[in-house]
Amino acid sequence: MNYNLDQLFEQQKKTSNVRALNKLFKLIPHEKKNLWWAFFIIIINAASKLIAPLLVGYAVDNAVTTGDYKSLLYYAAAVLATYLVASGTQYFQTKVMGSIGQRMLYTLRNALFNKLQELPIGFFNQNKTGDIISRVNNDTDKINQFFSQSLMQFIGNMAIMIGAGVCLLVIHIQLGAATLIPGVCIFAFTLIVSPWIKKRNAISLKTTGNLSAEVQESLSNFKVVIAFNRRDYFRSRFSKVNNENYDASIKAGLANNLFVPVYGLGANFAQLIVLVYGISLIIAGNFTVGLLVSYIAYAQSFYNPLQQIAALWTNFQLAMAGWDRISQILNLESDLAIVEITNTPQHKNAxxxxxxxxxxYPEGKEVLHDINFNLEKGKTYALVGPTGGGKTTTASLIARLFDPTSGTIYLNGKNLKSYTTKERTHKIGFILQEPFLFSGTVKDNILYGNSSYENTSDEELIKLLHNSGLEELLSLFNKGLQTEVEDDSSISLGQKQVIAFMRAVLRNPNLLILDEATANIDTVTEQLLDKILKKLPKETTLIIIAHRLNTIESADEIFFINNKQVEPAGSLEEAVTKLMQDKRNS
Incomplete structure (x- = not known):
C-alpha cells in the first residue's frame, strides 16, 4: 500500500473549509457545550458594541442639539454600561476559547499519535521522521492558535458585521445598500483568492516539514558526517531545503498579507460613500446629523472587523492547510488488518x-516470487544469501511487519493475518540487528510490552532470568537491572543487543527470529548467547539470519535466498558454494 504522504497530498481531493471544519469539530464532541457557551458570550459582546452607536446618535439628536445636558448624562451612562459589558464578555470569551484551544491541541495530538501507533512499518519507511514530527508539533499548533486566538474573534467580528449591516439597512435602505457595495466586492475577492492562499500555506508547511526532516536525518547521522569529513555535504543539503523553505515562506507571507490592503481600501471607499451620500440626504432634509453620526459608527463597525478578519482569515487558511496535512494521517488505515478465517487449519505439522x-515493496520490483516452504517445530533454520537478496524481507513477512502481495503465510496452521497483534507478538520474537531501546532502566526495556510481568519486582525478575538462563547476562551491566539507558553513549551497541535478546527470550515465543542479532556482540558474549539459545524450550523454532558462517553451522536446515527465490541450500558447504557462485556472477 502507498503511504507516501507527499504523493497522497498531490492526489488528495480538495476539501471545502466548511467540510474540513466539520471533521475537525467531530474530534471534540465533548466541547460542544463550551462552544455554545462561548457563542452566547460572543452574541452578547456584539450586541453591546452595536447598541452604543445608536445611543450616541440619539444623544446627538435629542440631547446635544436641544441642550438637554441631564439627558446627555443618562445617555453617557448607558454608553459606558455597554462598553463595560463588552469588555467583560471579551474577557470571558478569551478565557473560554483559550481553554478549548488547549484541550483541542491535547485531543488532536493524542488522536494523531494513536493513529501513528496503528499504522504499519511501511508508513514509516515511506515518510521522513522529521516531517511526521512537524505534523504532530507544528501543524497541530497552527490549529490550536486559530481556535484559542482567532476563531472567536472571527465569529465575533462576523456577528458585529452582520448586526452593523442590518442596522445600516434598517436606518436607511438606499444609503445602507450603497455603503455595503464595497463589502460585496471584498467578499467576492476573498472567495476567488482564498484557495490560492491556502495552497501557498500548504506548500510552506510542507517545506517546513522537509526542513525538520533534513535536520533530524543529518543530526542522526552526524557521526558518519564527521567520520568522512562531509560537513560540506551536510551544509549543502541543509542550505537547499532551507532556501526552499525560505522561498515558500516568503510567497506564503505575501499571499497572507494580500487581504489587509484590499480590505482597507474597501473600508475607505465605504466611508467616502457614507459621507457624500449622507450629507446630501441631510441637505435634502431626509436625514439627521445624529443618524449620520450613528451611520458612520455602524459603517466603521462593519468595515473595521472586516479588516481584522483579513488577518484572521489568513490564520484560518494556515490552520486549514495544517489540518489537511494532519487529516492525511488520520484518514489512513493500516493494510495489516486482522482477518477472520473460517477455513480448516492448513499445514498442521509445521x-x-x-x-x-x-x-x-510499493512502486518497487518484486522481491520474492512464488515462495513455498515449511518450518518444523523445535528446529533451527538459517537464511543465507547476498546483501539485498531478500533475507530480512522474508523475516519481516514472518513477523508480519508486511503482508505478502499475494499468497498466504500460516502460523501453527492458521493464516498469519488472523492473529491479533498481541497474539502474534507473543508467539513470534524478532531481534533486529540495530535494536531500539527506550529511556529508562535495563529492567524497563526488558519488560517493555510484556504484560505478563508488568508488576514484577527486581527479585522476581532476577529469578525469571535465572530460570531462563539469562541471569549471567546481567553481569554485563554495572548496576544490573537498574542500569540507566539514556542515550547512545550510556551503553554499548552490544549491550543494547543483549537487552533486546533478553526481552525476546523472556516472552518464550514459538518462533524466534535473529536478524544479524550477534553482529555487534563480542565472541565471549556470543558464546554465552549461544548457550542460552540451546536452553530454549524444545518446541521453540529458531530462524537465524547471519553472514558469519559460525553462527549458522549448527542449523538443522539452511535456505539460500536470492533472485526472488528461497531454496534449500543443503549443507553448510553447499551454502558457501552458492554464495561464492553468486558473488562471481554479480
Missing part, C-alpha cells in the same frame, strides 16, 4: 508455512 507467496 510451525510456519509459506504458500505461493509473492512480495513487492
Amino acid at each position: 510451525v510456519l508455512s509459506f504458500e505461493k507467496v509473492h512480495f513487492s
